Amino acid sequence: MAKDIPAQTLQAVRQPVETANGLPNAHYIDPETFEIEKHAVLLANWAGLAVAADVPEIGDAKPVTFLGIPLLLVRDRNNQVRVFQNICRHRGMILVAEPRKIEGAIRCPYHSWCYSTEGRLVSTPHVGGPGHNTHESIDKSLLGLVEVRSHIWFNTVFINVDGNAAPFEEVHADLIARWSEFDQPMYHGGFDSSFTLSVNTNWKLAVENYCESYHLPWVHPGLNSYSRLEDHYNITEMGKFSGQGTLVYRQLKGMDDMTFPDFPDLGPKWEEGGEYITVYPNVLLGVQRDHAFVIVLEPKDLDHTDEHVHLFYAAPKTDEALRQKNATQWKSVFEEDIFVVEGMQKGRHAPGFDGGRFSPAMDGPTHCFHDWVARALERYAGH
Template identity: 75%
Template structure:
């Protein structure tokens, strides 16, 4: 595979170019990023609300890998590779409740919800359920390292990243006030958008407020471009905040209950941060949202959106209005990210230049991606 030239991506913003075209349209580069950017770091997979009750199990595919999200009998959310240790058969092919054990449909090997191999029928011959050559203690499900924060199930596929709290210490400190119970709004507070673009373009667009007047005129009418500020944590995360958050109210003036013990800042402010690589987060005084980007191909991404509240029960009609309002905003971005994707087929495009005043958050994301790729390339060369 010919390596893309990322030599200018990490320059100071005044002299930097964006990532080259290959990072959006080339299958080989997509595979390189699969390891260097997504598998080696803490990526978002799902939300814990996807498995709300003990025994709930949901099969997922991430970067082509079959995974199983389970809430075990101890009420712990776990992620396993969704394969039997015997012959690699898929264990669970549809969401369901695990009443007893996770049973392989091929030869009926069974696993507990904590991943332990508990039954191997006829493994030593007819009627013989054990064999000296099969050590059940060594053949449990392959668990993927995971962590839950903001209800997001974050995974580190390679197992090589620093502990989540260490890797994301600055972000956790910034939003420490929101380290409290978040209540998923339920069926009418989740939706998915299928977008014909590379996943990185969704991150880049989310990072910045520069596009608000033209892409989100409704939003910009009350939370104007000049009301926004950059959030820039080099090599960590980036995004934008607004000093003007307008709380949604119902016909009788009702609103969602606020999160408790927030500082005065949040009376009027809201923040929107891209937690690298693929999770987009938003916090407000009365609700939060999570967007998990599922990179399915160089030019295909699914955005999974979930809304959360400070209390388990809120006004259903108001909640539905809030979901509809956010869906409209996110749908307004689709033509932009899909247009940029098509633009990446323009031969000779150099990755673009950044506005030093307006594109800082996006440049930081490009630089972070380039740094991870460079690190992986250096490690590969050193091992040769």
């Protein structure tokens, strides 16, 4: 596979924000470049796959495809969420085709080889001939499910497919410290607190748009009417994460001015503030005093992305009508961004576009992301 993204291209991206170019067209519309980024950016780092609430109970299993790789999300008998390759070690058959509860073992529908929820191969019926369930050449201890390295933080299941990234806690130590007040139980709002938006764009454009508040007055006029552009600030941690914050977060109210319960023991910063940060490469997070959200960007292919949105609360039970109102409000906000990211994707087919320039005052978070992608590509090219 080619690794020859021109060094001068990456150098132009990694200049200071005042003089840097963005990533050029190939990074959004060229299949070979997408293949390089798949390995260098998404498989080599801690990418978001799902939320732990996708498998809420012991024995729950959910098949997930990530960049064409069939994976299986499982909550094992010890209540640990694991990620396995969703294939039998016998002939590579898909093990679980639909979300379901594993009552006994994970059974391959082809030849009935069976695996525990911890991934051990426990049964190989007739492998030695009819009625003989063992064979001297089949060592079950060596044929368990292939586990993918995973880590859960902020209710999000992150995976490092190539297995070579530094530990998650080390890579994201600064962000974990920044949001340490939210290191407490959060509860998924349930069926009415998750939705998926399918967008015709490269996944990076969804990140780039989310990072900055520059577009608020024109793309989100309703939101900007009370949380104005001038109420926002940039978050730029070069090589780590980026996003935006607001000094004016307005709690949603229901009947009789009902609000969601607050997360306990938060500092004064969060009384009227909120922050919205990208965990590179593909997880968008938001925190406020009374709820949080996780958006896992799933790159379906070069120019199609699914945005999986999940809302979390401080209490296990919250008012259903208020939850639905909150989900509807956030969905409306995120839908307002669709024409922008799809429009930028179409714009990347204009010959000669060099990636554009950044506003030094307003685009720092987006430049920070471009710089991080360029660093990942440089590391990959140096292998």
